Amino acid sequence: MKPIPHAVLALCLLAGLPVHAQNADRTYLGYRNDNGTLDIATSDGRYLIRPYDANIVETSFVPRGETFDPASHAVVLKPGQAQATIREADGRIQLVTDGITVTVEKSPLRISYAYKGKPLVAEKEGYGHAGELESIEFALAGDEALYGAGSRAVGMNRRGNRFRLYNRASYGFGNRADQMGYGIPMAVSSHKYAIHFDNPQAGWLDFDSRKDGTLRYEVMGGRKTYQVIAGDDWAQLMDETTRLTGRQPLPPRWAFGNFASRFGYHDEAEARAVVDRFIADGIPLDAIVFDLYWFGKTVKGTMGNLGWDRDSFPHAEAMMADFDRKGVKTVLITEPFVLTTSRRWQEAVQQGVLATDAQGKPFVFDFFFGNTGLVDVFKPQARDWFWNIYKDLKAGGAAGWWGDLGEPETHPSAARHATGTADQVHNIYGHEWAKLIADGYARDFPQERPFILMRSGYSGSQRFGMIPWSGDVQRGWGGLQSQMEIALQMGMQGQAYMHSDLGGFAGPVLDDELYVRWLQYGVFQPIFRPHAQEEVPAEAIFRTPAVKALARAAIRLRYAMLPYNYTAAFDDSRSGMPMMRPVLFEDPDNEFMSTTSISSTYLWGPDFLVAPVTEPGATRKEVFFPRKGSVWFDFYTDEPHHGGILETVTPRPDRIPTYVRAGAFIPLAQPVQSTRDYSTAKLDLHYWHDAGVTQAQGHLYDDDGHTAHAFETGKYELVRFSSRFADGRLALTVAPEPGAAATPTARTFDLKVHNVAAKPRAVQVGGKAIAYHWDAKRRVLDVRLPAVRAAALQVVVTL
The missing domain is CATH 2.60.40.1180 (Golgi alpha-mannosidase II)
Incomplete structure (x- = not known):
């Protein structure tokens, strides 16, 4: 038996796993240096390994009989931005950068990755094919926690779960949701590396659900490409991840203010009264969001009109202009479904903008809102058609866009798009929808920042300015309890603006304590937007005087913090460091943090530590103060707390436990009625x-x-x-x-x-x-x- 090479042996000891050949039938045939790409020939295909920079390396397997597909929907970084050397010795070939070293053992064939001499991860069985799914496997160390896989609520450490990679809404979810609108094919390790699987097709991401130390990516077809990303610390890992998939541009400043939103405002008089009451009550407001009723009087049968219902909104343009003069922007909901009963159905058919069936006719199907077709956002004429509608609405005064149901919520597999079948393109539908709006602004309004609110996307959607939210969360304590995890996980994957419908969305639940606690948490989440079904009002102006006073205090604090919040958003746009950060980022080597994954305490920007109250009638709250030797001061009382410990504090009704790091500079402003006056x-x-x-x-x-x-x-x-x-x-x-x-x-x-x-x-x-x-x-x-x-x-x- 051939001796195990030292580099592989070190990795195996770290992982606690025996050495495996990647595939019993795969043997090494040779290699060549193709202008900086390491091209490994095997008995059943080729491995193409190339560096993006010193900390990012991409590996693709091309099975025999296939050609390499270079197209990526996620990656924007150009490869070859770091020098790499390729060398052969002792039965192995290595591609070496200043950061990552890729080692290919010839016999048994095995690919492993190290960062600055320290083993990171290795392919286990490598590429395989079973039934309808192709797969790539990696060996995990026993002590690794895993994060990623998009938007889920399953616990902060996601190891032990198998996740469906198929974007799907989770209506009324509480403290658990296995599948949501962002099925990002990325695994982030507590060992400060990430693996991004660069293929949007439907599949699975298995975080060691079989308890055998295996990370497994399974996909229905397409590219067998992944990037390994590494860093010295979490800040560098976030920087490298967003260099690879793109930075989130700064939204317009009004996006950091308070939104008035509900499902929904039925007519112009109702909307005007809401805005005026916010002003009369002295509660700051920057935007009003119009749900379905702006284009129709009924929920069913009108989707796809994509134009104002003039019976209910006879002077929509004048209304929006009046709102703007008051410092309030107008955001309109749009959906990608065009019902056969809508005013635009014939137009959509005639202009060929819909997904089709096998015969090339518009694909028609039934779902909750009616009989419908689906805009094919992968088709150039459909993108132009959709953008021109947005452009006309913008000319009338609309300032922001809400893209709803963009998974798409219903997407039959038999539908065909310009670039593939429904299942092949499903996970990038919202991604491409956001891109067409961002591209439209870049072309026609290059000096303006778009506001694009969507609940479904893909790796890199942040670069289009997409602002994700967690969907139709249950209006209950369970719904609140899951929000910190969802937002923190998405920030770790480059999607820093994940937020929730403050107060909860689904269900006619009137719980004043829950409402106040959710808004108090919302002060320290990226977007402050209460939203709910209308049976119980989401707007603070319609709550009891006591609740309104507490809500007003939270909203005014949000506006006071605008200098700090806007600066943290700027930092994210430059470095990829999210505004909401796990305490793991601050204290990665703490013994408590290495065994427990925490989302109930988190960092807001670089200097705030926040512990939202997520239990009714709470008289105790556990707060983890990171970094031994540091000091954290109560934001309200200046009481000091020492870092490196888990402490029990007593919450108050008028605020949530909030702390500031010793040595922090916090700029605060006087609250204003609108950011127009900021x-x-x-x-x-x-x-x-x-x-x-x-x-x-x-x-x-x-x-x-x-x-x-x-x-x-x-x-x-x-x-x-x-x-x-x-x-x-x-x-x-x-x-x-x-x-x-x-x-x-x-x-x-x-x-x-x-x-x-x-x-x-x-x-x-x-x-x-x-x-x-x-x-x-x-x-x-x-x-x-x-x-x-x-x-x-x-x-x-x-x-």
């Missing part, structure tokens, strides 16, 4: 001091809130904050960095330094003594700084 010219700048933090950094990002590619074109402003503490002196610096095409803003900051135990001996700004106020009870130092425009300003506090 400005960063005058802000509160909070800094949480701790003697254990000798230096820290933070920043503020700002632009006009609507121009596309503002950062890339220099139409932005950055303000960098830094601190240094030594010998009883705390030095804080505010340094503006305007973009090349920006006119610098004169900003004034009301600096509030927390955890100052005694009255400072002196405070200097720009080298000169300045008046200040120290609150002995709250232990907060308050210093009003002079305007900062272009030059840096330093504050020195002598403690």
Whole structure:
């Protein structure tokens, strides 16, 4: 028996698995270096291995008789952006970058991956074929937790499950949902690597459901291609993942405000009354969302009209213009189904924009809303037809788009599309739908940022600006309990804007405590959008005075946090680091974190730690404070908590447990009625001091809130904050960095330094003594700084 090579032996010891040939009938025949691609010939096909960059390598298996399909719907990064060497020695061939090394053992044939000398993962049985499914298998280490597989609610560590890769809505789901609108073919490991299977066709992703240490990807056909992505830490892994599949562009700033939404507003008078009442009640509002009734009086029989019902909305354009003057944008629901009873049916048939049957005729079928056809978004003329409808509605005043039922919700396998059968293209239907809108904006409105709300997509959908939501969640505590996991998992896969219908959607449940707790959580999720079936109102203006007061407080906090939230969204657009982050990101080596996957406590941006209350009548809440040696301060009381422990705290009705990292700079604004009135010219700048933090950094990002590619074109402003503490002196610096095409803003900051135990001996700004106020009870130092425009300003506090 041939000795096991040392590299393979090390991997096997790590995985606790014996060495297997990848396939008993597969043998190595030879290799060649094809301009940087390692081309391995085997008895039943070819392996093509090529680097994208030092931390991303792609492997494709091309069975004998097939040709390599280079097309990817997910990947936008160009390969070959890192130098790689190919070498042969000791019965193996290696492709080596500065990060990943791919080792191909000749006999028995086996492919393994290492990162900077440390084994990552290896193919187990490799490519195989059983029945109607083709598969690729990998060997897992015994201690690996697995995340990914898209949008699900099954527990944070998803190992032990087999997931269907077929986008499907889960109506009324609670604390568990095995299948939802985003079946992303990606596995993310606690060992800080990811495997992305680059094929959208229907299949399965098995996270070791047989308990035999196997990750298995199974697909009905198409590409046998995957990318291995690795990083030194979670931040680098997120950066590499979104370099591969694309960054999420910044949405318009109004998207971070409060939405009025329900199923649905029946007429113009009702919609106007809702907007006016928000303003009268002093509850901030930035958008109103119109569900089905904007194009028809009934739920059934009208889908596909894609135009205003003029009986119910006789002056729709004037209504939207009035809303806009009040700082409220209009978002319209659209669906890809055109009913045979709709006003556009004949037009859709005549223009050939629908999916077809085997004879080339429009494919017609029945579903909940009626007898229908389906827009073929893979067909150029259909994309143009659909976009022109959006363009006309936009000309009338619509500012954002809600794409519903885009799995598609009903998608018979017999339907045919321009690029494949229904099952071949099903998982990228919503992806392509979002792309046609994004492409339309890029072509016809290149200076504007689109708002595209959809519940179904695919790997890389974030690059089109798609904003996903978790679907028709149950209006119950179980529905709330699943939301953190869903959003955190999607952020780990590049989809940073996953959020929920605040308050819950499905069911006529009136539970004031649940409603308030969901909204309090919503302050710290990417989009703040209460939405529900209309039997119980989703809008705060229609709740009891006590509930309305609590909802108002949550919404006003959301608006106060806009400088911080917008900056965190900017960071995601540049680095792929999501706004909602698992505590695993902060404390990956903690023994507690290595054995328990937590979603009940999470990070909001880089500096907030949030623990939503998800149980009725809760008098206790467990909070995990990450990173031993760190300090976290209660956002409301400044009470300190030490990192590296699981602590039980007492929740309050008016807020959820929220903490800020020692050394954090948090810019806050005064709440406004709409982001139309928002400005960063005058802000509160909070800094949480701790003697254990000798230096820290933070920043503020700002632009006009609507121009596309503002950062890339220099139409932005950055303000960098830094601190240094030594010998009883705390030095804080505010340094503006305007973009090349920006006119610098004169900003004034009301600096509030927390955890100052005694009255400072002196405070200097720009080298000169300045008046200040120290609150002995709250232990907060308050210093009003002079305007900062272009030059840096330093504050020195002598403690």
